Amino acid sequence: MTRPRARPTTGEPVVPASSDLAAPRRTGVTGALVRALDSDVFYSFRRSPVTLVAALVAVLLIGASLAAPLVAPTDPFALETLDLMAAFTPPMWAEGGESVFPLGTDDQGRDLLSAILYGMRISLAVGAASVVFAMLLGVGLGLLAGYAGGWVDALIMRVADVQLSFPAILIALLVDGVARGLLPRDLHHDMAIYVIIFAIGVSGWVQYARTVRGSTMVEKNREYVMAAIIMGLHPGLIALRHVLPNVMGPVLVIATIHLAVAVITEATLSFLGVGLPPTEPSLGTLIRIGNDFLFSGEWWITVFPGLALVLLVLSVNLLGDWLRDALNPKLR
Amino acid sequence: MSPRDEETVAEGDPVLVRLRGLTKHFDVSPPLLTRLIEGRSRQVLKAVDGLDLDIARGRTTALVGESGCGKSTVARLLVTLYRPTAGDLVFEGTDIGRLTDRRALASARRRMQMIFQDPFASLNPRWRVGRIIAEPLRAHGLLDDPAAIRRRVAELLEHVGLRAADAERFPHEFSGGQRQRISIARGLASSPHFLVCDEPTSALDVSVQAQILNLLRDLQRDLGLTYLIITHDLAVVRFIADTIGVMYLGRLCEVAPADTLFARPRHPYTRLLMETVPDLRHPDRDRRPMAGEVPSPLDPPSGCAFHTRCPLANDRCRRERPALRQDGPGQVACHAAEEGRLSPEGGDAVKGMRP
Amino acid sequence: MTESLLSVRDLIVEFPTRRGALRVVDGVSLDIVPGEVLGVVGESGAGKSQTGAAIIGLLEPPGRIVDGTVHLEGERLDTLSGDQWRRVRGRRIGAVFQDPLTSLNPLYTVGRQLTETIRTHLDMTEKQARARALELLGEVGIPAAADRLDAWPHQFSGGMRQRVVIALALCANPRLIIADEPTTALDVSIQAQITALLKRLCREHGTAVMLITHDMGVIAETADRVAVMYAGRLVETGPVDDLVNRPRHPYTEGLMGCIPTMHARPVRLDQIEGAMPAPRAVPPGCAFHPRCPLAVERCTSERPPLVARPPLATACWVRSPDGDAA
Incomplete structure (x- = not known):
């Protein structure tokens, strides 16, 4: 049996939207802050303990990695401080551990905690840059496809379909392989980080494009867009000014979840050895290096970067899930 | 003759918009691949099929009909959202259906605006009301100075019964009726001569509908606007329209001055429509619900499109498409009317309805 | 008077939100006798659909009945569990909703x-x-x-x-059908067919119908009695002819005045200024007083009870003041 529904085209919602007309209207930064803290999104945030913990972990990890030069005990890149004699020191609580190396050291005597903090910084930077790149590409193409329609739409979406039939990691490998083939060896070494950003970005744009195209096709038939057409505005202007701001909600959700995916993809590539060079070790690189010593008993070299990766990805993912639910009026 | 001259000539013309044989077909064929595989043919939806209509300057013309009759397509053709498949669409002396010059099109668009049905979808939810109303001013380059734009927005808001301070608020802070006022203020911003209103009150509650209908009337009196109102509601039409066109499956069946149409409806469809509408004051009048349903516009009946539901249909009606013919003060497209087969009183249907 | 088939007393429906409960139905009492069509009218957000949903136990969560009773043929409905509801809904009460497309499962014939x-x-x-x-x-x-x-x-x-x-809805020969905007999604010529059908079924089977709609015209043609709702409350009830032609409550009066008809062409329509308050912002006293041309001091502080002065029952301090005596 179907539930009774309000007449869809008519009148006020039974439960009014978040804004409270009676509340005094504030403007400026404090106003925006007050509104944000008072919003339904923030409310659902406070009500979910899992989300709170995830946010705390994410902020802690991201904050610590951004502030790595300040908080890390040593600088793992400063070769002069490396002490090969200190290599393979176990974590401080294990037998033979030293309190200067809380999580132990790797094969070159680098402090593992510092390496993880710096590595996470690189992982996050690569992840965020790939997300931004994929987002720009995907949102742009999706908006174009959805708004222009016709053969433009068909072309873009067929490319997307084809790409979607390959696993993302395969595409990233392909891009990396092509880059290696085209670029001279030295240059490739310098360019590695950009190549990998491009590779991950290109492998992830389809999702943005599909979502944005879908919402664009809905929004472009809305009456406010027709009003703008009747005003004679240029189609590009209408797409950017009217449609784009109204299709960005879901993009934010995808971007958050994609960040976790991008970090994992980068880690996978680095683990496979086609990612970042050991001179700029990301979490994935650290795990790969540690992997060599797993069976000789030096488990910490690979386990701690792995744990850091899991915590980071899990917390970002949980935040993404919450954001999706909070922004979806149907689930509220 | 230059376009300029034509416009001057048109100033004296009581006809603001002249439609001749206006036609809009939509290609609703399945994709090419599906057609090839499943052996299906192209399909054309004749949304508007040869419409002749004059819209008088300073008056209100209404198009009524049930869903799928093409009335909204006519509205969208008029404001150049669609291009006609065939026929003339002459607005103030210019055939805007065939304009390709951007400047000329922009000039025509400045002089016409559209009010939409759904006040919850016709305003960009992320813009403040002031920016929404100012958009036509900026788009047409009518005002540049921010202070002047602010003044004009305030003036427009007060004209539609809102406060100047409302410019700072977002659409979601307003009720449905207030949003429709905002939509009207935006429509008036570029000082148009012609407003096309597509179901302007059908999403509103009756008490709010009365406010908006009164407002539309006041604005017409103050600004000398010409309206084309698209609606399915005969009572609304009775209140607001001077001339009424009744549409069925993309064609006009009857066009007449409002008083004539309600006192002496000629076309059988008009009569049945009037009989069918529930009425507050005369609930007990003898109503015979119209039999059958509107046929699919994809496959309209031959001859007169209404013959499948018409009590007076004969062989000629099934074969030959009736043309719109002068009939008293109005025009009607009906063989029965032409042959005098109509019951003369013109509406045992509408007993007790004469004013 | 005939024994009533459905009896609703002081029904209160609330939607709890983090800013406190939204009271969407506020103290509604109504009766339906067998074979009668009761029209429930009101503007969107007046609580008419929520009243109907509460009666058949289909309130959308988190909405709930916080007070009042619903009896069908003497059996209390509002306290039934989900399982017990299944025996009542469909068998003894049928439902017809606005959108026929979503009321049918597209996957079954x-x-x-x-x-x-x-x-x-x-x-x-x-x-x-x-x-x-x-x-x-x-x-x-x-x-x-x-x-x-x-x-x-x-x-x-x-x-x-x-x-x-x-x-x-008729499958099990129910005693009552709740029809929520059954004609709103349809064309006028089809609307008339459906209302005629409802009326005929009512007559032939003795089924009572609670017809919820915003369209006064449909009510005038179909209903025997009408209940007018405003901001979650019942403001006036009575036989359809009296209520349409001789309303007492200023809101009902205003509502009738602002409906355009095909028979006359006034220069202006009567209009009620302003809009109905949202459930969160219902003013104290009579909910209609800010828009009411007759409002007096008392209307702003005390809520008027529904006072029966046949043929109508009206909740208004000015037009139905014998509430004093009660």
């Missing part, structure tokens, strides 16, 4: 949906149920019903679908 519903409520074999389904389709006016029993919902037009939905 019309015949299957009908026979399944029939066999859920009545002890019948497949064959008997099919025969009954056929009979029902004929009764709601579907031409060539035998051929259409195995058709899919999408093969029916909007008006025909609404007829199927009505047939579904």
Whole structure:
């Protein structure tokens, strides 16, 4: 049996939207802050303990990695401080551990905690840059496809379909392989980080494009867009000014979840050895290096970067899930 | 003759918009691949099929009909959202259906605006009301100075019964009726001569509908606007329209001055429509619900499109498409009317309805 | 007076939110006698649909009945559990909603949906149920019903679908049908067919109908009695003719005045200034007082009770002041 529904085209919602007309209207930064803290999104945030913990972990990890030069005990890149004699020191609580190396050291005597903090910084930077790149590409193409329609739409979406039939990691490998083939060896070494950003970005744009195209096709038939057409505005202007701001909600959700995916993809590539060079070790690189010593008993070299990766990805993912639910009026 | 001259000539013309044989077909064929595989043919939806209509300057013309009759397509053709498949669409002396010059099109668009049905979808939810109303001013380059734009927005808001301070608020802070006022203020911003209103009150509650209908009337009196109102509601039409066109499956069946149409409806469809509408004051009048349903516009009946539901249909009606013919003060497209087969009183249907 | 079939007393429905509960139905009492059509009118957000949903136990969560009672033929409904509801809903109360498309399952044929519903409520074999389904389709006016029993919902037009939905509601011969905006999604010519059908079924089967709509015209043509709702409250009830032509409550009066008709062409329509308050912002006293031309001091502080002064019952300090005596 179907539930009774309000007449869809008519009148006020039974439960009014978040804004409270009676509340005094504030403007400026404090106003925006007050509104944000008072919003339904923030409310659902406070009500979910899992989300709170995830946010705390994410902020802690991201904050610590951004502030790595300040908080890390040593600088793992400063070769002069490396002490090969200190290599393979176990974590401080294990037998033979030293309190200067809380999580132990790797094969070159680098402090593992510092390496993880710096590595996470690189992982996050690569992840965020790939997300931004994929987002720009995907949102742009999706908006174009959805708004222009016709053969433009068909072309873009067929490319997307084809790409979607390959696993993302395969595409990233392909891009990396092509880059290696085209670029001279030295240059490739310098360019590695950009190549990998491009590779991950290109492998992830389809999702943005599909979502944005879908919402664009809905929004472009809305009456406010027709009003703008009747005003004679240029189609590009209408797409950017009217449609784009109204299709960005879901993009934010995808971007958050994609960040976790991008970090994992980068880690996978680095683990496979086609990612970042050991001179700029990301979490994935650290795990790969540690992997060599797993069976000789030096488990910490690979386990701690792995744990850091899991915590980071899990917390970002949980935040993404919450954001999706909070922004979806149907689930509220 | 230059376009300029034509416009001057048109100033004296009581006809603001002249439609001749206006036609809009939509290609609703399945994709090419599906057609090839499943052996299906192209399909054309004749949304508007040869419409002749004059819209008088300073008056209100209404198009009524049930869903799928093409009335909204006519509205969208008029404001150049669609291009006609065939026929003339002459607005103030210019055939805007065939304009390709951007400047000329922009000039025509400045002089016409559209009010939409759904006040919850016709305003960009992320813009403040002031920016929404100012958009036509900026788009047409009518005002540049921010202070002047602010003044004009305030003036427009007060004209539609809102406060100047409302410019700072977002659409979601307003009720449905207030949003429709905002939509009207935006429509008036570029000082148009012609407003096309597509179901302007059908999403509103009756008490709010009365406010908006009164407002539309006041604005017409103050600004000398010409309206084309698209609606399915005969009572609304009775209140607001001077001339009424009744549409069925993309064609006009009857066009007449409002008083004539309600006192002496000629076309059988008009009569049945009037009989069918529930009425507050005369609930007990003898109503015979119209039999059958509107046929699919994809496959309209031959001859007169209404013959499948018409009590007076004969062989000629099934074969030959009736043309719109002068009939008293109005025009009607009906063989029965032409042959005098109509019951003369013109509406045992509408007993007790004469004013 | 006849024993009432449905009796609702002081019904209060609230939607808890983090800013406190939203009271969408506020102290509604109404009765329906067997075979009668009660029209419930009001503007959107007046609480008429929520009242209907509360009566058949289909309030959308987190909405809930916080006070009041609902009795059907003497049996209390508002305290029933989910399982117990299944015996009542469909069998003793049927429902028809606005959108016929979403009321039918697109994946099953019309015949299957009908026979399944029939066999859920009545002890019948497949064959008997099919025969009954056929009979029902004929009764709601579907031409060539035998051929259409195995058709899919999408093969029916909007008006025909609404007829199927009505047939579904009739499966178990319920005593009461709650029809929420049954004609709103349909064209005018089809609307008249559906209201005529509801009226005929009511007459022939003695089924009572609670007809919820915003369209006064439909009410005037179909209902025996009318209840007018405003901001979650009942402001006036009475026989349809008295209420339409001689209303007492200023809101009902204003509502009738602002409805355009085909028979007259006034220079201006009467209009009620302002808009109905949202559930969160209902003013104290009479909810209508800020828009009321007759409001006096008392209206701003004390809520007027529904006072019966036949033929109407009106909640207004000015027009129905014998509330003092009560």
